[in-house]
Every structure is written in C-alpha cells, then in structure tokens.
Amino acid sequence: MKNDNRPIGVFDSGLGGLTVLRSLKETFQNESFIYFGDTARLPYGTKSQETIIRYSKEICDFLNKNDVKLIIVACNTASALAVKFLKSYLNLPIINVIDPCVEFASKVTKNNYIGVIGTQATINSKAYNKKLDRINSSFKIISQECSLFVPLIEEGFIKHQITKDVCHFYLNKKIFQKIDVLIMGCTHYPIxxxxxxxxxxxxxxxxDSAKTVAFHVEQLFDNNSVLRASQKTQNIKYYLSDKSIEFNKLAAVFLKTNSLDIDYIKL
Structure with missing residues (x-):
C-alpha cells in the first residue's frame, strides 16, 4: 500500500483550531501537522468576505509551499466565506468544518429543530441554513450570533465572570427551547x-466540529482520496502571524505538552 508522509495543514484565525488539531492529533497518531494561527489579524468573524478570502489565500499559499497533502480550514468563518474560492484555486483536497457538522446534525435530530451559534460573519452568511435546507427543507434552524466569544477566549477571559455573563446574554433565550441539536459553529466555542x-x-x-472533521478525514483515508502516513513519530509545527501568550498557554493545556515548536511569520 502506498503512503504519503507529507503533513496535514490546519489553519484558523487564532487558537480555536486547536480544538480540531487535538482531535486529529489523537485520532491519527502517525500523521504530522502544520498549524497556522492568524493571531495578527483575528477575529475573522467581523471581517468582509473579500478580506477573509484574501487572508485564507495567503495562508493556503504558505501551507502549500510547505508541501502539505491536505488542508483543513479549521475556522467556520473562512469555511463559510472562502472555501468555494480555495477549492477552485488550489489543487489540493480541502476540508471545511461546516459540511461534517451539517451532515451529522441532519442525521441525529429527531424533531428537526437545529440550533446554530457562530460569529457574525458565519451567521450572516447563512451557510449552515443553506446546507441544512438542501438536505431537508423541513428543518427549523434557530441561529444566534455570539461574536464576543472569540475575543474573550483569545484575550484569556475563559473563566472570567464577564464570559459567563456574555454566555447568558446570548443563550438564555426561549427560541432555543425546542431544539434537540446545537451546532457550535465556531471552533473556538468548545473551549x-x-x-x-x-x-x-x-x-x-x-x-463539536473537531470530532466530525476527524471522522471526515478518516473517510478520505478509507477511500484513498488522501494517503495515510507510515511514519512512527508524529511531528507538529506551529506558525503564528503574531506572538500570543494565550495561544502558548492554551496550546500547552489543550495538547498536553509544554514543548511547542512555534515560529512567527508575516504573510
């Protein structure tokens, strides 16, 4: 059987994609990864589509130069607004975080009421609504933008009272009472x-998109759309567009390591 030991590329606006990387790291222990966190330009959720496409193109060009075999867009905003362009631009398999979540949610809902929380850009794009509607037009989609979640996480306010208050402001609403499935439409939100x-x-x-994306990658390996690695050691290289104390702290906790190979680059 042929193998491909090239790394898998993963990118996000900051540290939210670490939730996806952790799941991939644990599921595919023979695979190596390159992670890019665009910490200089976050958050993506309030940017225009043109800007998100430009940022995503620059990151994917960088990952492509580093010879990745697959790119995972571990950012819901970029998945909603830039993936269509990226698929036409790159001759590489591209996985977004929206499709696996939509597929899973559509299979497990029993009453057809599905909630979606996400950034302003993701919710306004109606990416989840459109994809779910294509599967079943009888789905009732309850959407809520939670734009303050990402900056609160990135600034290290995860356990602060203000974050609890913001959660209450966004989520303490009667519109959610009927849903039996909630999609966390941002890779930061599992934090x-x-x-x-x-x-x-x-x-x-x-x-949680982290688990559904790992399952989707497994399917690509199984049908040989992407070849598995055969190496015995797993290597993970991190690139950030700006220094971030919170990234280092959370990465160490999330990935259960104090040794992170991080370089800082400007695109």
Missing amino acids: LIDYIKQYFSDNTIIV
Whole structure:
C-alpha cells in the first residue's frame, strides 16, 4: 500500500483550531501537522468576505509551499466565506468544518429543530441554513450570533465572570427551547462548552466540529482520496502571524505538552 508522509495543514484565525488539531492529533497518531494561527489579524468573524478570502489565500499559499497533502480550514468563518474560492484555486483536497457538522446534525435530530451559534460573519452568511435546507427543507434552524466569544477566549477571559455573563446574554433565550441539536459553529466555542451546555437540556446533542472533521478525514483515508502516513513519530509545527501568550498557554493545556515548536511569520 502506498503512503504519503507529507503533513496535514490546519489553519484558523487564532487558537480555536486547536480544538480540531487535538482531535486529529489523537485520532491519527502517525500523521504530522502544520498549524497556522492568524493571531495578527483575528477575529475573522467581523471581517468582509473579500478580506477573509484574501487572508485564507495567503495562508493556503504558505501551507502549500510547505508541501502539505491536505488542508483543513479549521475556522467556520473562512469555511463559510472562502472555501468555494480555495477549492477552485488550489489543487489540493480541502476540508471545511461546516459540511461534517451539517451532515451529522441532519442525521441525529429527531424533531428537526437545529440550533446554530457562530460569529457574525458565519451567521450572516447563512451557510449552515443553506446546507441544512438542501438536505431537508423541513428543518427549523434557530441561529444566534455570539461574536464576543472569540475575543474573550483569545484575550484569556475563559473563566472570567464577564464570559459567563456574555454566555447568558446570548443563550438564555426561549427560541432555543425546542431544539434537540446545537451546532457550535465556531471552533473556538468548545473551549466554553461548560458554560454553553448549561443553557440546554441534557437531551440536546451538541455538535463539536473537531470530532466530525476527524471522522471526515478518516473517510478520505478509507477511500484513498488522501494517503495515510507510515511514519512512527508524529511531528507538529506551529506558525503564528503574531506572538500570543494565550495561544502558548492554551496550546500547552489543550495538547498536553509544554514543548511547542512555534515560529512567527508575516504573510
């Protein structure tokens, strides 16, 4: 069987994509990864589509120069606004974080009421609504933008009272009472899962893109769309567009390591 030991590229506006990387790292222990966090230009959720496409193109050019075999867009905003362009621009497999979540949510809902929380750009794009509607037009989609979540996480306010108050402001709403599935439409949001789940019943299935993306990558390996690596050691290289103390701290906790190989570059 042929193998491909080239790394998998993963990028996000900052540290939210670490939730995806952690799942990939644990699931595919023979694979190596290059992670790019665009910490100089976050958050993406308030930027225009033209800007998001430009940022995503620059990052993918960088990853392509580093000879990745697959690119995972671990950012919902870029997945919603830039992936169509990236797929036409690059001759590489591209995985976004929206399609795997939509597919999973559509299979597990029992009453057809699905909630979506995300950044302003993701919610305004109606990317989730459109994709779910194509699967089943009877789905009732309840959307809520939660734009303050990302800056609060990136600034290190994860356990601060202000973050709890912001969660209450966004999520303490009657419109969510009927949903039986909630899609966390931003890879940062699983970091706040302990707060988020307090506003939903125990029967509500909360969809985390990290797990659904790992399953999707497994499918690509199984059908040989992308070849598995055969190496015995896993290497992870990190690139950031600006220094970030919070990235270093959270990466160490999330990935259970104190040794991070990080370089800082300007695109």
